[in-house]
Amino acid sequence: MASSIATRASAETDLPPPLKESGQREVFCGLTSIVWLHRRMPDAFFLVVGSRTCAHLIQSAAGVMIFAEPRFGTAILGERDLAGLADANEELDRLVAQLLERRPEIRTLFLVGSCPSEVIKLDLAKAAERLNQQHAGRVMVLNYSGSGIETTFTQGEDGALQALIPLMPSSDQVQLLIAGTLADAVEDRLIGLFHKLGIERVASLPPRRSTELPAVGPGTKLLLAQPFLSGTARALIDRGAELIRAPYPFGVEGSRDWMAAAASAFGVAPARVAEVLDPLVERGQRALAPMRETLAGKRLFLLPDSQLEIPLARFLSRECGMELVEVGTPYLDRQLMAEELALLPSGTQLSEGQHVENQLQRVRQQRPDLVVCGLGLANPLEAEGMATKWSIELVFSPIHGIDQAADLAELFARPLRRRHALSFA
Amino acid sequence: MELTLWTYEGPPHVGAMRIAASMEGVHYVLHAPQGDTYADLLFTMIERRDRRPPVTYTTFQARDLGGDTAELVKRSIADAVERFQPEALLVGESCTAELIQDQPGALAAGMGFGDLPIVNLELPAYSKKENWGAAETFYQLVRNLLKPQLPAPGSPKPDPARWRSEGRRPRVNLLGPSLLGFRCRDDVREITQLLASYGMDVAVVAPLGARPSDLMRIPTADANVCLYPEVAGTLCSWLERQFGMVCARTVPIGIGATVAFLRELHGLLELELPAELQPGADGVCEAERRSRLPWYSRSVDSTYLTGKRVFVFGDATHAIAAARIASRELGFEVVGLGTYSRELAREVRAAAQELGLEALISDDYLTVEAAIAEAAPELVLGTQMERHSAKRLGIPCAVISTPLHVQDVPARYAPQMGWEGANVIFDSWVHPLMMGLEEHLIGMFRHDFEFVDGHRSHLGDGAPAAPAPAISADTPVALGLQWSAEGEAELAKIPFFVRGKVRKNTEAFARERGLAVIDSEALYEAKAHFSR
Ligand code: SF4
Ligand code: SF4
Numbered sequence: 001m002a003s004s005i006a007t008r009a010s011a012e013t014d015l016p017p018p019l020k021e022s023g024q025r026e027v028f029c030g031l032t033s034i035v036w037l038h039r040r041m042p043d044a045f046f047l048v049v050g051s052r053t054c055a056h057l058i059q060s061a062a063g064v065m066i067f068a069e070p071r072f073g074t075a076i077l078g079e080r081d082l083a084g085l086a087d088a089n090e091e092l093d094r095l096v097a098q099l100l101e102r103r104p105e106i107r108t109l110f111l112v113g114s115c116p117s118e119v120i121k122l123d124l125a126k127a128a129e130r131l132n133q134q135h136a137g138r139v140m141v142l143n144y145s146g147s148g149i150e151t152t153f154t155q156g157e158d159g160a161l162q163a164l165i166p167l168m169p170s171s172d173q174v175q176l177l178i179a180g181t182l183a184d185a186v187e188d189r190l191i192g193l194f195h196k197l198g199i200e201r202v203a204s205l206p207p208r209r210s211t212e213l214p215a216v217g218p219g220t221k222l223l224l225a226q227p228f229l230s231g232t233a234r235a236l237i238d239r240g241a242e243l244i245r246a247p248y249p250f251g252v253e254g255s256r257d258w259m260a261a262a263a264s265a266f267g268v269a270p271a272r273v274a275e276v277l278d279p280l281v282e283r284g285q286r287a288l289a290p291m292r293e294t295l296a297g298k299r300l301f302l303l304p305d306s307q308l309e310i311p312l313a314r315f316l317s318r319e320c321g322m323e324l325v326e327v328g329t330p331y332l333d334r335q336l337m338a339e340e341l342a343l344l345p346s347g348t349q350l351s352e353g354q355h356v357e358n359q360l361q362r363v364r365q366q367r368p369d370l371v372v373c374g375l376g377l378a379n380p381l382e383a384e385g386m387a388t389k390w391s392i393e394l395v396f397s398p399i400h401g402i403d404q405a406a407d408l409a410e411l412f413a414r415p416l417r418r419r420h421a422l423s424f425a
Numbered sequence: 426m427e428l429t430l431w432t433y434e435g436p437p438h439v440g441a442m443r444i445a446a447s448m449e450g451v452h453y454v455l456h457a458p459q460g461d462t463y464a465d466l467l468f469t470m471i472e473r474r475d476r477r478p479p480v481t482y483t484t485f486q487a488r489d490l491g492g493d494t495a496e497l498v499k500r501s502i503a504d505a506v507e508r509f510q511p512e513a514l515l516v517g518e519s520c521t522a523e524l525i526q527d528q529p530g531a532l533a534a535g536m537g538f539g540d541l542p543i544v545n546l547e548l549p550a551y552s553k554k555e556n557w558g559a560a561e562t563f564y565q566l567v568r569n570l571l572k573p574q575l576p577a578p579g580s581p582k583p584d585p586a587r588w589r590s591e592g593r594r595p596r597v598n599l600l601g602p603s604l605l606g607f608r609c610r611d612d613v614r615e616i617t618q619l620l621a622s623y624g625m626d627v628a629v630v631a632p633l634g635a636r637p638s639d640l641m642r643i644p645t646a647d648a649n650v651c652l653y654p655e656v657a658g659t660l661c662s663w664l665e666r667q668f669g670m671v672c673a674r675t676v677p678i679g680i681g682a683t684v685a686f687l688r689e690l691h692g693l694l695e696l697e698l699p700a701e702l703q704p705g706a707d708g709v710c711e712a713e714r715r716s717r718l719p720w721y722s723r724s725v726d727s728t729y730l731t732g733k734r735v736f737v738f739g740d741a742t743h744a745i746a747a748a749r750i751a752s753r754e755l756g757f758e759v760v761g762l763g764t765y766s767r768e769l770a771r772e773v774r775a776a777a778q779e780l781g782l783e784a785l786i787s788d789d790y791l792t793v794e795a796a797i798a799e800a801a802p803e804l805v806l807g808t809q810m811e812r813h814s815a816k817r818l819g820i821p822c823a824v825i826s827t828p829l830h831v832q833d834v835p836a837r838y839a840p841q842m843g844w845e846g847a848n849v850i851f852d853s854w855v856h857p858l859m860m861g862l863e864e865h866l867i868g869m870f871r872h873d874f875e876f877v878d879g880h881r882s883h884l885g886d887g888a889p890a891a892p893a894p895a896i897s898a899d900t901p902v903a904l905g906l907q908w909s910a911e912g913e914a915e916l917a918k919i920p921f922f923v924r925g926k927v928r929k930n931t932e933a934f935a936r937e938r939g940l941a942v943i944d945s946e947a948l949y950e951a952k953a954h955f956s957r
Contacts, residue, residue: 024462024484025484028462038893051550052520053438053550054460055429055432056464060435060464061463061466069913072430074428074430075426075428077426077428077551078427094426115521146462149521324770346668357504376466376470377465379469381477
């Protein structure tokens with residue numbers, strides 16, 4: 001395995017330099033990740049300290065009101081709060097007290113910073129400290145920023161997890177730590193497979209109960225389930241964890257490599273890995289075959305959005321036979337993407353950052369068969385005759401692991417099949 | 426600081442976007458961080474538009490905050506003007522940009538775009554909301570474009586009947602319809618047809634579908650129609666003051682209001698009132714027959730609608746209209762009326778007072794939910810928020826107002842205004858309820874094993890939710906009230922769709938009488954008491 005990674009790494013030189021763009025971006029801010037984080041940790045509440053815009057964003061990004069009483073809300077700053085900061089702190093205390101009274105089941109409260117709270121320099125770290133004293137023993141108050149001037153979309157999860165890390169107990173125990181939100185069922189399945197491989201202790205961050213944080217320390221080997229956790233990875237490494245380098249668990253190949261990398265880190269014999277995973281691989285490929293038929297040879301353009309673009313491009317090109325026109329990413333973390341970049345077909349054009357008008361112009365020139373993009377752009381592109389896939393759907397759907405590879409491919413095949421199925425002649 | 430879980434209205438710059446996106450030839454440069462681009466999806470997904478709203482965001486980042494954000498604003502403006510060649514430019518900022526005070530409007534004005542009209546939008550993001558932002562933007566834009574045409578102070582007001590001397594049909598402007606408004610597209614078509622049938626023409630519809638050059642034709646009309654006061658109210662008042670233009674303010678939703686609207690407009694334009702708009706001996710005018718609502722409402726099947734208790738909540742315009750239609754034209758009993766539009770609270774209060782109610786003015790959807798639970802209505806007429814609350818409470822609901830959901834932007838023609846609008850309203854409010862004999866049949870076959878309690882074939886969603894979790898502190902248990910087993914059994918015999926109300930009434934009655942236990946006797950006592 002190690003040698004193959006080495007050869008792959010050198011392949012990265014086959015990629016032309018990424019196009020660096022700056023201009024209008026069409027990316028949600030980090031507040032958006034609240035929408036899946038609050039499902040993951042039902043005993044946590046996310047209180048955005050921000051503006052009416054922030055409140056409107058999470059409401060709109062989540063679709064109008066999926067949950068009658070959601071586990072997130074916004075403390076909307078008003079003119080009075082802007083006039084004097086002391087006032088804003090008192091107001092925040094009052095709101096938090098009110099909220100906790102209303103929602104006694106909350107165990108962890110995240111104060112989530114926004115652009116307005118950052119710009120007026122409302123110190124949420126201090127506020128969290130103060131509130132922790134006020135509500136000691138009742139609730140844990142944490143803070144992070146999901147502001148759009150600092151974070152895009154999935155970086156919100158990176159921030160939330162980093163806020164949890166200082167609270168994780170220390171332990172030298174040998175264990176595998178999976179970081180990144182997974183769907184519960186997928187997580188159970190993956191943990192089951194790690195057990196089969198002989199990795200006994202598997203913990204995850206975020207946990208399903210916000211109060212049951214896993215331990216971390218020199219015995220911890222860290223495996224990232226999501227590619228957007230740069231800060232989290234760094235913070236866990238600082239706590240003694242060792243990062244397992246691997247592609248991300250999307251598709252048959254990526255998922256196998258991901259698990260195999262963990263197994264190798266735990267000294268599991270390759271034979272055992274093959275014994276456990278090869279039947280899954282074989283089955284996964286069989287399930288994938290019909291999707292591949294739809295997708296093979298189709299040209300794909302990924303606009304930057306969720307930071308999943310590079311792993312998805314790798315999966316769709318290598319396993320589904322799609323041709324990559326351009327792979328956009330909000331930012332390029334070369335370290336965390338090294339294994340993925342090595343697997344991209346040579347010549348793949350990456351773009352980093354965004355200038356949406358220029359990108360759309362390239363999309364129009366290239367007329368790809370499928371465009372992966374954010375919610376705001378999809379219908380206009382459909383109206384121009386291009387099939388689209390919402391990238392946010394990929395963060396909500398259970399797509400990790402070998403068993404999900406066909407489902408993942410199906411998400412991309414469906415818009416193409418649909419176009420084919422429609423006729424108004 | 427104010428705690429919000431869901432909001433009825435977006436920030437004011439989203440209101441401004443509604444105006445820009447509704448029009449042709451207008452571009453909006455919005456100084457805002459990247460996350461604020463979410464607003465695009467309101468138009469491309471909820472309103473299901475086939476193009477992006479004409480908005481360029483500066484998407485400034487933390488690292489820009491050092492000092493060159495003003496440069497970024499100027500670059501964005503220059504790019505947008507070059508790329509989109511707008512006929513008018515709106516420049517504004519979102520909540521975050523407001524704090525860093527780059528004054529993009531002033532920057533744009535200094536960039537030398539010749540005679541390109543530039544409207545500097547200053548929409549206070551921390552004190553105002555979406556509808557206010559839309560109204561202000563619409564007003565600022567029109568005011569800016571009409572500046573050259575402003576009549577000198579003291580000049581005589583135009584005669585609304587000048588169409589006669591000019592030998593043409595009278596013409597009016599339809600003001601206020603916009604994207605993300607409730608059924609605006611269809612209302613415009615309906616009202617245009619309605620006016621045509623009475624010999625009136627429409628000069629300008631705005632903002633929906635208008636270009637800046639159309640806005641400059643506004644003063645050529647004889648009168649304005651303020652179709653959506655939330656968006657057009659400010660502008661109509663200004664046109665009245667500055668241009669002396671008369672304005673019809675009745676919103677033609679429902680039969681009575683449509684007739685009143687036509688009469689108002691005929692009066693303003695000094696048009697002779699046609700015979701079919703004159704009330705007959707029975708107070709009914711002939712024109713009403715152009716809609717099916719009055720007949721459907723009088724038909725025998727509608728007897729079951731009598732006194733149905735409805736709760737109304739929405740924007741002010743639609744809430745007021747709904748309350749009037751519900752009480753007068755459908756024979757419902759309105760048990761609650763409210764709005765989130767604080768700007769029009771006075772009007773809603775007045776409408777509520779007429780119905781003997783106190784208006785609920787709130788933008789906290791949980792307060793509204795609690796009020797619905799308290800009123801225990803049989804039908805809720807509300808927004809998407811109330812639709813969810815009603816679902817939780819097991820009460821049928823029809824959506825009458827923004828904020829909306831993609832399903833409130835139907836493919837079919839479904840206006841709310843005019844004669845056809847009344848037909849649409851009849852259908853959409855009555856369908857969630859049980860029709861005619863069905864109510865009795867359900868009572869009769871209640872014990873049929875195939876008839877699972879709460880199952881209503883045509884109400885896809887199946888059984889109403891379990892009794893709502895305690896909303897207020899005065900639950901029976903809290904007050905020591907108890908149902909005897911026999912009382913519970915008797916209660917269970919009452920059809921489920923009135924059971925909630927009966928339970929509530931009986932408990933209220935028991936509390937009033939100081940009863941500790943509710944048995945079947947108490948139940949019948951209460952029944953007699955409430956049926957007086
Ligand atoms: S929960 Fe229902 S109303 Fe709300 S967004 Fe989803 S489908 Fe629409
Ligand atoms: S970009 Fe900033 S102001 Fe806008 S919604 Fe996100 S955090 Fe709030």
